[in-house]
Amino acid sequence: WRISYGGNIFFAFVLIGMLGIMPESPRFLVAKGRLDDAKEALRKVRFDDQLDWEMENLNCEVAEERELGVATWKEVFSTDNEMRYRVMLGIGLQSFQQLSGINAIMFYAPTILEEFFGSQGAIYGALALNIVNFFATFITIATVERFGRVILLFSGGLVMCLALIPNAILASQEQTNTVGILVVVFCAVYVIGFAYSWGPIVWVVCAEMFPLRERGKATGLTTFTNWMWTTIVGAIFPHAAAASLSGCFGFFAGVVFVATIVVYGWMPETANRTITEIDEEYKNHKPDFPRKKWM
Numbered sequence: 430w431r432i433s434y435g436g437n438i439f440f441a442f443v444l445i446g447m448l449g450i451m452p453e454s455p456r457f458l459v460a461k462g463r464l465d466d467a468k469e470a471l472r473k474v475r476f477d478d479q480l481d482w483e484m485e486n487l488n489c490e491v492a493e494e495r496e497l498g499v500a501t502w503k504e505v506f507s508t509d510n511e512m513r514y515r516v517m518l519g520i521g522l523q524s525f526q527q528l529s530g531i532n533a534i535m536f537y538a539p540t541i542l543e544e545f546f547g548s549q550g551a552i553y554g555a556l557a558l559n560i561v562n563f564f565a566t567f568i569t570i571a572t573v574e575r576f577g578r579v580i581l582l583f584s585g586g587l588v589m590c591l592a593l594i595p596n597a598i599l600a601s602q603e604q605t606n607t608v609g610i611l612v613v614v615f616c617a618v619y620v621i622g623f624a625y626s627w628g629p630i631v632w633v634v635c636a637e638m639f640p641l642r643e644r645g646k647a648t649g650l651t652t653f654t655n656w657m658w659t660t661i662v663g664a665i666f667p668h669a670a671a672a673s674l675s676g677c678f679g680f681f682a683g684v685v686f687v688a689t690i691v692v693y694g695w696m697p698e699t700a701n702r703t704i705t706e707i708d709e710e711y712k713n714h715k716p717d718f719p720r721k722k723w724m
Contacts, residue, residue, distance in 0.1 A: 459487045460494075490641055490704075500643040505650070511711040512647075515638050518696060519651035522631045525688035527658035529589060530681030531623050533666040534616060535562070540667070541674065545609025554613050561617045565624035572625070577700035577724045578634050579692060585626020586689030590682050592619035597678035627688070631655075637699050638707065693720055700724065 452474075458467035464484070471483055506513050534541070538555035539548075546554060572581060592615045599608050599615070639647040669677050694717070697710035 455483070456487055456490065459484070460491045494641055497642050500646060502646060505643050505646045510640060510708060512640075512643055515711060516647050516650065518691075519635045519638060519647065520654045521691060522634060522688075522696075523651045523655040524658055525684060525691070526627050526631045527655055527662055528681070528684045529623065529627060529688065530593070530662070530666075530677070530684070531620075531628065532659055533662050533670075533677070533681075534619070535559070536663055537666060537670065538616070541670065542609065542613065544604050545606065545612065554609075557613065558616055558620055562620050562624045562628075565621040566629060568621075568625035569629045573630065573633065574700060577698050578630050579696055579698045580723050581626045581630050582634075582692045582696070583689055585622045585630075586685050586692065588622030589619050589627070590685045590689065592616070592622060593678050593682035593685060597675050597682060600678055601675035634696075634699060638711075640704065640708065694718060698722065698724055 452470035453466070455467040455470045458464070458470060467487065468480060468484060471480055475483055504512065505516060508514075535555075535558065538558055539551040542551035542554040545551075569581070596612055596615045596619070599612050602608050635648055635651045666677065695714075697707075697714040699707050699710060702710060
């Protein structure tokens with residue numbers, strides 16, 4: 430365990446070193462009046478023909494923010510511009526993300542698998558799940574703007590749910606090597622479903638779903654929700670798993686099922702929309718079963 434923890438020091442130093450070449454936020458630079466620096470920062474992440482358009486948008490956003498000021502908490506939870514709806518949806522998405530069991534499974538994978546394979550085999554099983562998690566995330570990079578947020582969350586939720594149900598059944602069986610292998614396989618399928626959808630996409634949605642004036646407080650609240658549930662699930666899971674690992678998998682499957690229904694019916698698509706267009710999406714969105722609009 431000393432190597433697994435101490436090895437992270439290397440990556441911490443890599444991160445510190447990369448901060449030296451990381452450009453400052455263009456929006457921050459525009460707000461400080463450093464327009465030339467903002468354009469140089471944008472040049473590293475945008476094509477040349479996009480620079481003027483992006484700078485114009487940033488200037489308009491900063492000017493609007495200065496004119497309107499910072500939103501109060503009352504305004505964040507008001508019904509104007511569907512803010513209450515957006516905040517509750519954002520809180521719900523972050524809650525579902527953690528109550529789906531991802532950190533319980535990833536944190537305690539060695540403990541879960543030790544009952545099937547012993548301590549050494551459990552470490553290799555946990556390593557395999559982390560490798561799957563890493564590579565599956567690249568699916569998001571290739572698809573998030575092409576297919577949108579809703580379809581990825583919906584399809585990922587289906588994959589996760591269909592992987593958790595067999596694990597709930599398997600965990601109640603006699604704990605043999607064969608059962609252990611099947612648990613690892615279905616955990617890997619679950620991790621794939623999470624890594625391309627509920628893992629990264631929830632953060633993308635919460636970063637873009639709120640108007641500029643309310644975004645700071647609203648995004649902070651949704652982020653707080655995520656870490657609150659991370660702490661609670663991490664603290665409770667060892668005791669719950671000791672009582673019934675099968676029950677834990679069943680609970681996670683139920684949460685993912687509800688989350689998938691919520692996304693299918695109540696989440697507007699925000700991919701490739703401007704701030705104004707996102708406002709219109711929330712204003713006009715109505716739950717449809719079957720859903721008619723995906724992009």
